[in-house]
Amino acid sequence: MDTLKDKFFEVAKPASIEMRNLVKENGDMVMGQYTLEQVFSGMKGIIGLITETSLLDAEEGIRFRGYTIPELREKLPKAENGVEPLPEGLFYLMLIGELPTVENVRAISADWARRAVVPNHVFKVLDSLPKSTHPMTQFTIAINALQTESEFAKAYAKGMNKADYWDYAYEDVMNLIGRLPRIAAYIYRRTYKNDEHIEPNPKLDWGANFAHMLGFGEVDGFKRLMRLYLTIHADHEGGNVSAHTTHLVGSALSDPYLAFAASMNGLAGPLHGLANQEVIKWIFEMQDALGTKNPSEEQIADYVNKTLKEGKVVPGYGHAVLRKTDPRYTAQMEFAKRNIEHDDTIETVWRIYKVVPPILESLGKVKNPWPNVDAHSGSLLVHYGMVEYDFYTVMFGVSRALGVLASYLWDRAYGMPIERPKSVTSEWMKNKINSAKANA
Numbered sequence: 082m083d084t085l086k087d088k089f090f091e092v093a094k095p096a097s098i099e100m101r102n103l104v105k106e107n108g109d110m111v112m113g114q115y116t117l118e119q120v121f122s123g124m125k126g127i128i129g130l131i132t133e134t135s136l137l138d139a140e141e142g143i144r145f146r147g148y149t150i151p152e153l154r155e156k157l158p159k160a161e162n163g164v165e166p167l168p169e170g171l172f173y174l175m176l177i178g179e180l181p182t183v184e185n186v187r188a189i190s191a192d193w194a195r196r197a198v199v200p201n202h203v204f205k206v207l208d209s210l211p212k213s214t215h216p217m218t219q220f221t222i223a224i225n226a227l228q229t230e231s232e233f234a235k236a237y238a239k240g241m242n243k244a245d246y247w248d249y250a251y252e253d254v255m256n257l258i259g260r261l262p263r264i265a266a267y268i269y270r271r272t273y274k275n276d277e278h279i280e281p282n283p284k285l286d287w288g289a290n291f292a293h294m295l296g297f298g299e300v301d302g303f304k305r306l307m308r309l310y311l312t313i314h315a316d317h318e319g320g321n322v323s324a325h326t327t328h329l330v331g332s333a334l335s336d337p338y339l340a341f342a343a344s345m346n347g348l349a350g351p352l353h354g355l356a357n358q359e360v361i362k363w364i365f366e367m368q369d370a371l372g373t374k375n376p377s378e379e380q381i382a383d384y385v386n387k388t389l390k391e392g393k394v395v396p397g398y399g400h401a402v403l404r405k406t407d408p409r410y411t412a413q414m415e416f417a418k419r420n421i422e423h424d425d426t427i428e429t430v431w432r433i434y435k436v437v438p439p440i441l442e443s444l445g446k447v448k449n450p451w452p453n454v455d456a457h458s459g460s461l462l463v464h465y466g467m468v469e470y471d472f473y474t475v476m477f478g479v480s481r482a483l484g485v486l487a488s489y490l491w492d493r494a495y496g497m498p499i500e501r502p503k504s505v506t507s508e509w510m511k512n513k514i515n516s517a518k519a520n521a
């Protein structure tokens with residue numbers, strides 16, 4: 082018996098009935114008003130999505146099913162002798178809505194390990210690509226190649242009943258999450274480690290096995306970092322590009338493989354997930370330009386001003402929703418303080434934190450001058466010896482699967498329809514402005 086699947090059915094069934102009744106009884110409730118400026122600023126602040134897995138507050142940061150990151154670090158089950166939460170536990174929390182027991186988490190680790198077999202044609206597809214192909218491009222191609230395994234797509238082709246969507250979707254989601262670390266590690270080892278691949282160890286938890294297959298299983302502290310990393314990157318409510326894309330593409334009943342591959346193309350953008358590689362690239366370039374691994378605050382300020390003058394953004398700073406330092410940044414800073422005695426790059430990251438916010442604030446247009454998750458993550462990976470920064474967004478993607486695919490399941494359980502917002506032309510907009518003026 083698959084207890085997680087049964088449990089999901091048990092909670093999702095009454096929730097979907099409740100949701101249907103809620104809409105039936107309150108469907109004409111006005112949710113808010115929005116302005117023309119919001120339409121032109123990426124629909125910021127317009128409520129148009131239901132996402133159960135997490136909720137973002139501009140001042141406080143993310144809560145996963147009501148729990149902050151410090152609370153998750155305390156309450157979620159850990160590996161034996163571990164201090165950081167196991168991402169399996171966060172997946173359970175996001176999917177079911179309650180904290181898991183140690184047994185729940187162990188069962189998910191074992192289930193994902195059992196499902197982790199990747200068909201050979203996926204590796205062949207990867208091997209046919211030039212090694213210079215960006216790892217995120219390799220990642221999305223591999224996920225699309227894996228779509229041959231979709232139970233959802235096969236059942237749909239045979240004429241699946243609507244009531245069964247979430248059942249087949251569940252199998253795809255669990256198989257895909259089980260397989261992602263294997264695919265990601267394969268990309269890393271083929272791209273940077275001479276094709277010397279490392280077989281999975283099914284006895285390890287999901288994060289530890291990923292660290293092992295990447296070749297960092299024996300590096301003290303890396304498994305610990307991986308468990309934290311895979312937990313904090315998992316979800317950031319529904320409107321961010323990767324979550325929204327999964328939801329949008331899934332609404333066409335594209336299966337979880339297709340929806341997730343699409344979302345990873347969005348994560349690969351430099352204003353979203355690729356920012357983690359951009360941050361470390363920018364820091365390395367600054368260190369090279371200044372000829373020191375330990376630039377002073379004054380030197381950093383000059384370099385930041387140069388970056389801005391060249392018409393570029395300062396990577397790792399700013400956010401579309403947050404208006405304070407990202408708690409995911411703080412969690413990584415605490416991890417470094419607890420586990421790492423001295424590191425030039427990490428200390429440079431902290432010095433940048435002192436310098437950048439006042440400079441961005443002084444521009445008068447940046448809504449959030451504070452660091453986001455990507456400002457810190459690369460420096461921790463560099464510390465443990467993973468310097469190939471082009472790969473970092475793939476690791477982000479492995480983690481992001483947990484949140485967006487749990488949401489995909491809720492979308493199918495709620496029977497969410499195809500998403501289709503209205504668009505208008507600028508001509509239409511001008512006419513509306515003119516008629517509003519004429520009637521004023």
Ligand code: HAX
Nearest residue numbers: 352353354356394395396397398399400401446447448453
């Ligand atoms: N450096 C320089 N300028 C910045 C800036 C930064 N870090 N952040 C915002 N701005 C600028 C914008 O480019 C915009 O300028 P223009 O009006 O000239 O176009 C202006 O300030 C207003 O932007 P905003 O409303 O504050 O920010 P947005 O909501 O439009 O964008 C971004 C949010 C995160 C995309 C933006 O802050 C940015 O580009 N940051 C750097 C890239 C980055 O770190 N991205 C990762 C974000 C977190 C994430 O998704 N991780 O996956």
